[in-house]
Every structure is written in C-alpha cells, then in structure tokens.
Amino acid sequence: MREEETLDYLNELENKTIYIIREAYSRFRNTALLWSMGKDSTTLLWITRKAFFGHIPFPVIHIDTGFKFREIYAFRDRYAKEWGLDLIISNNAAALQAGVHPEKGKFRCCHALKTEALKNSIASYKFKALLLAIRRDEHGIRAKERYFSPRDNGFKWNYQKQPVEIWDLYQSKLNSEEHFRIHPLLHWTELDIWKYIQREKIPVVPLYFAKNGLRYRSIGCQDCCSPVNSRADTIRKIISELKNTDVAERSGRAQDKEDAYTMQKLRSLGYM
Amino acid sequence: MMEKCYFKLVLAGHIDHGKSTLLGRLLFETKSLPKQKITEIKTASKALGKDMDFAFLTDQLKEERENQMTLDTAQVFFRSRARNYAIIDAPGHVELIKNMITGASQAQAAILVIDVPEGMKEQTTRHASIIGLLGIKQLIVILNKMDLADYKKQPFKEVKDKILDFLAGLNIKPAAVIPVCARSGANVSRKSSLMRWYKGPCLLKALNSLRLKNPGNKKPLRFPAQDIYEINGERIIAGKVVSGVLKCGQKITLLPSLLEAKISAIKIFGESPKKAEAGKNIGIILSEPLPIKRGDIIVDKSSGVRLNDRFKGEVFWWSKEPLRINERVDLRCASQQVRCVIEKIKKRIDPSTLEVIEKNAAGLKINETGMVVIKTETPIVVEKFDFIEDLGRFVLERNFNPEGAGIIT
Numbered sequence: 001m002r003e004e005e006t007l008d009y010l011n012e013l014e015n016k017t018i019y020i021i022r023e024a025y026s027r028f029r030n031t032a033l034l035w036s037m038g039k040d041s042t043t044l045l046w047i048t049r050k051a052f053f054g055h056i057p058f059p060v061i062h063i064d065t066g067f068k069f070r071e072i073y074a075f076r077d078r079y080a081k082e083w084g085l086d087l088i089i090s091n092n093a094a095a096l097q098a099g100v101h102p103e104k105g106k107f108r109c110c111h112a113l114k115t116e117a118l119k120n121s122i123a124s125y126k127f128k129a130l131l132l133a134i135r136r137d138e139h140g141i142r143a144k145e146r147y148f149s150p151r152d153n154g155f156k157w158n159y160q161k162q163p164v165e166i167w168d169l170y171q172s173k174l175n176s177e178e179h180f181r182i183h184p185l186l187h188w189t190e191l192d193i194w195k196y197i198q199r200e201k202i203p204v205v206p207l208y209f210a211k212n213g214l215r216y217r218s219i220g221c222q223d224c225c226s227p228v229n230s231r232a233d234t235i236r237k238i239i240s241e242l243k244n245t246d247v248a249e250r251s252g253r254a255q256d257k258e259d260a261y262t263m264q265k266l267r268s269l270g271y272m
Numbered sequence: 273m274m275e276k277c278y279f280k281l282v283l284a285g286h287i288d289h290g291k292s293t294l295l296g297r298l299l300f301e302t303k304s305l306p307k308q309k310i311t312e313i314k315t316a317s318k319a320l321g322k323d324m325d326f327a328f329l330t331d332q333l334k335e336e337r338e339n340q341m342t343l344d345t346a347q348v349f350f351r352s353r354a355r356n357y358a359i360i361d362a363p364g365h366v367e368l369i370k371n372m373i374t375g376a377s378q379a380q381a382a383i384l385v386i387d388v389p390e391g392m393k394e395q396t397t398r399h400a401s402i403i404g405l406l407g408i409k410q411l412i413v414i415l416n417k418m419d420l421a422d423y424k425k426q427p428f429k430e431v432k433d434k435i436l437d438f439l440a441g442l443n444i445k446p447a448a449v450i451p452v453c454a455r456s457g458a459n460v461s462r463k464s465s466l467m468r469w470y471k472g473p474c475l476l477k478a479l480n481s482l483r484l485k486n487p488g489n490k491k492p493l494r495f496p497a498q499d500i501y502e503i504n505g506e507r508i509i510a511g512k513v514v515s516g517v518l519k520c521g522q523k524i525t526l527l528p529s530l531l532e533a534k535i536s537a538i539k540i541f542g543e544s545p546k547k548a549e550a551g552k553n554i555g556i557i558l559s560e561p562l563p564i565k566r567g568d569i570i571v572d573k574s575s576g577v578r579l580n581d582r583f584k585g586e587v588f589w590w591s592k593e594p595l596r597i598n599e600r601v602d603l604r605c606a607s608q609q610v611r612c613v614i615e616k617i618k619k620r621i622d623p624s625t626l627e628v629i630e631k632n633a634a635g636l637k638i639n640e641t642g643m644v645v646i647k648t649e650t651p652i653v654v655e656k657f658d659f660i661e662d663l664g665r666f667v668l669e670r671n672f673n674p675e676g677a678g679i680i681t
C-alpha cells in the first residue's frame with residue numbers, strides 16, 4: 001500500500017467516526033463518552049475532540065474498578081487536565097466493600113465492577129447516549145453490534161432483536177426508559193488504530209510498549225491482563241508486529257476465555 | 273460515500289447455501305486468521321460434536337452455533353495482496369431480512385452464494401432484489417457445493433442460466449459466476465484442477481477486479497447541516513459534504529429559506545483548509561448570521577436546485593405492520609426529516625419473484641417492494657439515487673422505528 005493511500009483511508013475511517021459522534025450529540029444532548037485510557041477509547045476521545053473543535057460538550061466517564069494498572073491512573077490524570085475534560089470517575093463502592101475480586105470469578109467481577117458501576121452512573125446522570133470505543137474485529141460478539149445500539153432500562157442488549165440500521169440513517173429516538181450505546185469505532189481494526197495513533201501522535205499508556213521482551217496488547221485490570229511476547233517498543237514496531245502476528249488481540253484478557261460464551265453473557269447484560 | 277482501502281462486501285444467499293463457510297475459507301486461505309481463533313473454533317466445534325466448522329468464525333452467538341444458523345450480521349476483515357476487505361456476513365433466513373439489510377446497506381459490492389444441487393431458492397432471489405434496491409450494482413455469483421455435483425459443468429450451467437436471467441430483470445450483470453466448493457477451497461483463492469472446463473477467474477481474483485466508488489467531487493455541492501455549535505463566540509455549522517467541493521469565499525444558497533451568504537471559513541480541528549471535498553465532515557462559518565437549523569441544505573448559489581414535495585421512489589417494507597397509502601410516516605433523507613404520506617403505490621412487487629402482485633395497491637406488506645409516489649408535508653431537497661446517493665436514499669419511520677427504506681428513482 002502506498003503511503004498517501006494509507007492517509008486517505010485513515011481519513012475515511014475518521015470521517016465516518018466524526019459523523020457518528022456528531023449525529024449522537026445532535027440527537028441526544030445528554031451524552032457521555034466512556035474512557036478506559038486504553039488505545040481505542042483514547043483514540044475515540046481524540047476524534048471526539050476533533051469533532052467538536054477541541055471542546056467536548058459532554059462528560060467523559062472512567063469506570064474505575066480499583067484494580068487498574070498504576071500507569072493507567074497516571075495517564076488519566078495527566079490528560080484529563082491537559083485536554084480540559086469534564087471527567088466523571090464512577091465505581092461500584094458497595095461491591096468493592098463486599099469483597100468482589102477477580103479471583104472470585106471473572107464473570108461476577110466484570111459484571112459488578114464495570115456493568116453495575118456504569119448502570120449507577122447512567123441512573124444518576126440520566127445519560128441518553130454513551131459513546132464506546134468497541135471494534136468489530138476485537139471479538140466475534142462485538143462484530144454483531146450496531147453503531148446505535150438501544151438498551152432497555154434493565155440495561156439488556158437484546159441481540160436477538162436488534163433494529164435495522166440502514167446506510168448512515170441511524171435510529172434517532174428512544175422510549176423514555178432506554179439509552180443508546182453509540183459505537184463510532186466499530187469499523188476500525190486494531191492495525192488501523194495504531195496507524196492512526198502514529199499519524200496523529202496520540203499519547204498512549206506506556207504498557208503497550210515492550211519491556212524485557214513483553215508488552216500488553218490490550219489493557220484493563222491488572223489481575224486479568226497478561227502481556228504477550230514482543231520486542232515492539234515503538235509504534236512503528238507495533239504496527240509491523242501486528243502485520244505479521246497470528247495471536248489474537250484479546251488473547252491476554254481473562255474474561256474472554258473463562259468459557260466460550262462469557263463475553264456473550266456479559267454483553268447481553270450490558271457489559272461494554 | 274468514498275471508501276478507498278476497505279472494500280466492503282456483503283455475502284448474501286439462501287440459508288444453508290454456505291455463506292459463512294465460504295467466508296471462513298476465504299479468511300483461512302488468505303492467512304487472515306490468528307492461530308488462537310482456529311483453536312477456538314476447533315474447540316467450540318468439538319464441543320458440539322462436529323468437525324471444524326468455519327461458519328463459527330462469524331456465528332459467534334451460542335444460539336447460532338447450536339442451531340447452525342446465522343442470526344445477525346457480522347463483519348470480518350481480510351487482506352489480499354491487492355487491497356483490504358471487510359466482509360459482511362448476513363443471515364439467510366426470511367425472518368432475518370432486517371439483519372441482512374443492515375449488513376448489506378454498508379456494502380459496495382455483493383457475493384451471492386447459491387447451492388448448486390439445490391439451485392435458486394426464495395432467499396437467493398429476495399436477497400438479489402434487495403441488493404439491487406440498495407443500489408449495489410457490482411455482484412459476484414458463487415455456485416457452491418460443486419463437490420455434490422461431482423464438479424460437472426452441466427448442473428453449474430443450469431443454475432447459472434437461471435440466475436443470470438433473474439438478475440437481468442434487476443439490471444444487474446454480475447462480474448463473474450464461479451463454480452466453487454467452499455468446504456475444500458476449490459476456486460476460492462486459486463483455480464481448481466477439478467473443474468478445468470471453467471475458464472473464468474477464482475473468487476479472490478474476481479474480488480480484486482471490482483471497482484471502487486467515485487467520491488463525487490465533480491458533482492454539484494450539497495452540504496446538509498447536521499448540527500449548529502456555538503464555540504468561543506463563533507457559530508459553526510457542522511456537517512458532511514455529500515457531493516461536490518466546498519470552498520472558502522464561495523457564494524451559497526441556503527435551502528429551503530433561499531437566503532444567501534458566503535463561506536467565510538472552513539473549520540477542521542488543527543487545520544485551516546481552503547476547501548473541503550465530498551465525504552469530508554467539517555464545520556463552516558457563514559458571512560451572514562442566517563437562521564439555520566439541522567436539515568437545511570447548503571448549495572452553490574448558481575446551481576438552481578429545486579425543492580420537492582412530491583417524488584417517485586422504490587420502497588422496501590420490512591415491518592410486520594403494513595404500510596398503508598395516505599398514512600402519515602416520517603421520512604429521513606440525509607439530515608432532513610419530514611412528515612409524509614405514500615400517495616400512491618403504482619406497483620406492489622414480490623422481490624423474491626419480481627412478480628407484480630398488484631397495481632395501484634392500497635398498502636405494502638412485510639418484505640414487499642413498491643414503486644411509489646411520496647408526498648411530503650414541506651418541500652425538501654432530494655436527488656435521484658444514481659446522481660447523489662446521500663440525497664437519493666431515505667428511511668421511513670413510524671413511532672421513531674425504521675420500518676422501510678427506499679431510493680429515489
């Protein structure tokens with residue numbers, strides 16, 4: 001692929017994403033963006049800043065399980081300040097107090113500390129649309145998603161009865177008890193994200209870069225992420241590694257593997 | 273919309289004709305599958321007492337695997353030497369047409385899969401019609417399961433003649449009709465020695481010969497306003513240039529108000545562009561503080577665009593509740609939204625046979641298409657689909673739910 005072609009196609013991916021972000025905000029002023037500080041949601045945040053000319057007109061939520069890597073918290077605090085974000089930190093204090101922990105079952109832990117925490121925050125702020133950085137190529141279940149995905153008040157994803165989504169005429173209204181998950185990066189791949197990070201010089205958490213022969217391809221909670229063997233200590237090397245790898249991106253994520261359908265169960269209950 | 277490096281394809285066809293298997297085979301042969309995914313599929317196949325089933329790649333839902341049936345559309349990516357592809361796998365069951373449309377409306381070309389021993393079935397032809405209605409003109413036909421026809425030319429030819437005949441009724445001329453065995457990979461990424469009588473390309477070669485869409489820069493300017501932002505005292509009109517090129521200093525007319533102004537600035541965060549081409553999502557600042565709202569359309573001052581409140585279209589209806597003539601529904605076209613009625617249904621058509629069920633019909637039932645006349649309550653800007661796609665396609669909503677869609681003819 002020639003270089004200018006690459007730039008062109010990244011522009012196209014970016015343009016579609018901007019269109020979706022603006023469409024969500026145009027329909028639901030009461031919008032928020034979920035930011036985990038991972039490469040994808042940081043890319044989404046970056047493009048959202050571009051969509052609104054540097055002034056994101058809604059809050060950015062971090063669902064904090066309390067088990068994240070130290071580097072992730074440092075990154076959050078630095079860029080929340082630098083980019084002037086309206087940051088909401090949300091957690092499930094009751095579950096943490098009750099001792100919910102990854103070692104006592106990944107399904108229960110992810111559900112309580114992420115999904116339930118998110119539920120609480122939607123209930124208190126009455127958000128109607130949430131921007132999330134999931135991609136189709138990450139996981140087979142995520143490949144089934146819509147750009148505008150309605151959730152009922154119980155938070156359920158009714159994957160058997162998803163609405164029609166035709167061209168870029170996304171569904172625009174909701175029953176009062178619902179909210180929309182908006183997925184503006186659905187059409188990007190892992191490789192696209194890194195090429196875009198390289199082009200735009202987007203800052204990323206240092207855990208992605210190899211140290212002593214290991215790096216993280218996907219980051220989240222410390223207990224449930226394991227690094228992959230890698231010598232890629234620059235973005236350029238990560239891109240070249242991804243072009244040749246036959247290891248899946250989320251291979252280091254424990255919650256995907258507890259059982260073949262854990263992600264389906266988690267997601268149908270409202271997991272990201 | 274232009275799309276340079278991801279070529280988006282939809283896989284269509286009747287249930288069980290092998291769409292997901294063909295997709296799995298394409299990924300496998302282009303080495304687009306991580307090792308771990310292959311292991312995962314093997315394990316899941318084994319758990320259900322089966323050999324490795326490539327369909328499990330996109331059939332990720334538990335229900336899909338247990339019932340051996342794709343329920344919802346999925347997208348996977350693969351790379352050939354020529355370009356990158358995103359393949360949209362769509363369900364083949366009649367109950368799931370809605371999911372098929374969701375997938376297909378994003379595609380630039382289609383692969384229609386037909387089981388050779390079974391021949392054309394209801395969903396084969398219905399999907400072909402929907403593909404035509406969505407404006408997809410490029411199509412490759414795969415005649416699958418050639419192993420069950422002993423790789424013979426005669427059964428291939430019989431089905432080929434029938435499908436070509438049907439497609440001719442939709443004004444679609446396929447780029448290739450290829451005999452394939454998806455299970456073993458014959459004629460997928462290279463020509464098979466089992467079918468020497470076949471002189472055409474293998475699937476991968478045929479895919480690489482499909483053409484990309486033209487971005488539409490040479491067409492007249494259309495800029496539908498998507499939203500208005502007030503930032504640091506500036507009023508920015510956000511939107512996508514759907515056709516033409518927008519330039520700083522250009523004199524424009526705002527529709528429907530017919531007010532005039534100049535473009536004083538084009539806004540892209542971190543850049544100061546002098547022009548913006550079709551496909552770009554930008555902000556603009558006008559020289560005059562004109563009253564403007566979402567759904568207004570900015571055009572070049574000299575272009576003399578007409579507003580319309582009555583136009584012809586072709587509609588596909590997917591709701592269980594029929595569409596009745598003179599019933600008020602919402603029409604959305606680009607960022608425009610108006611109340612409208614279907615004034616006339618000149619022809620009511622069964623898309624799986626192309627048979628005209630009724631002339632001057634009183635309504636459209638689920639999974640029917642209609643040649644209609646639409647009357648909107650207030651005039652809007654529409655174009656023929658073949659001229660400016662974004663302003664030539666629309667969705668019909670009832671109680672905020674999309675229940676049908678169409679193109680302007």
